[in-house]
Amino acid sequence: MPRDTDSIEREIEKARNELASTLDELTVRTNPKRLVEHTKQTLIAKFNEPAVKYGLIAASAVVGLLVLRKALR
Structure with a gap:
């Protein structure tokens, strides 16, 4: 039909x-401003997770100790 x-x-x-x-x-x-804001919020939320936060602290401590050890040699 x-x-x-x-x-x-x-x-x-x-x-x-x-x-x-x-x-x-x-x-x-x-919108680029919206994408930046969304990405920023996502990263902040991710870094505030205990596993990520403490993992970064531990990794930073290890790197700091290695740098200090190398500087004292």
């Missing part, structure tokens, strides 16, 4: 609106 032009035009308009909405959402998501 052939479709009438009104229904085709409605479908086209609906597709345009969905595309515009998708593009708006992508624009917001890919």
Whole structure:
């Protein structure tokens, strides 16, 4: 059954609106300032996890001791 032009035009308009909405959402998501802020928050949250925090402290202590040991030789 052939479709009438009104229904085709409605479908086209609906597709345009969905595309515009998708593009708006992508624009917001890919905003560089927003990406930087999101990455910063993610890293802060990750570094505040006890396993990561104490692992970094231990690794820093080992590196510090190795540097100190090398300097005293």
